[in-house]
Amino acid sequence: MIVVVVSDTHMPRMSKKLPDRLVRELKKADAVIHAGDWTKLSVYEELSTFAPTDGVAGNNDGPDIIDRFGYRKILTFEGCRIGVVHGHGIGKRPNTEERALEAFNGIKLEAVIFGHSHIPVHRLVGSTHVFNPGSPTDKRRQLRYSFGIMEIIAGKLRAKHIFFDDKS
Known part of the structure; x- marks a missing residue:
């Protein structure tokens, strides 16, 4: 099973479309997890055209996203339990x-x-x-844009990042 993991898309402010590099992986996905800051429910709708999509709301998401996803959840794929949370709260970002x-x-x-x-x-x-x-669309102070791939085989989870330079 292939799970594409994204967060902090901040669309459409940071990008009008999903990056081509992300779309290539989404076409192979069995599921998609978004860890918040979608900013528009249309991001969910677009991701869902590739694979079943779930996630949580972030601090930049509106009531429609908060009501649909909540702030914390546990998802299970092939026996692997995965906790998902945006991570915002009181304190500085290093926390x-x-x-x-x-x-x-x-x-x-x-x-x-x-x-x-x-x-x-x-x-x-x-x-x-x-x-x-x-983030695949808002790298901020990072050198490259990124998202993740989790592969689950026989109840074992492996995770890796995909880094890329161009968000178009």
């Missing part, structure tokens, strides 16, 4: 990862996905993948 982990404190998960900082992260905390895909 985003800590807030994401705290949102699922004491819950056994294969992965915690978060966004908010636009900083790609992939590390293990114990056996849990801690993963921020970065």
Whole structure:
């Protein structure tokens, strides 16, 4: 199973369309997870044309997105439990990862996905993948745009980033 992971698309302000590099991977996806800051429900609608799409709301999302997705959830794919949260809250941005982990404190998960900082992260905390895909449309101070791919085979999860230079 292939799961494409995105966050912080901030569309249409930061881009009028999904980047071509992302679309190539979406065409192979079995599912899509968005970790918040969609900013328009039309992003969900577009992602859903490629594969079943779910996610959470971020701090820049309106009531329509908040009502549809909420701020925190656990998704299960082929037996792998994945916690999804945007990661915003009280405190500075360097606390985003800590807030994401705290949102699922004491819950056994294969992965915690978060966004908010636009900083790609992939590390293990114990056996849990801690993963921020970065942003495919708003790299901010990062050198490149990014999103993630999670591959789940026989109940084992692998995650990686896809980095690219042009968001067109």
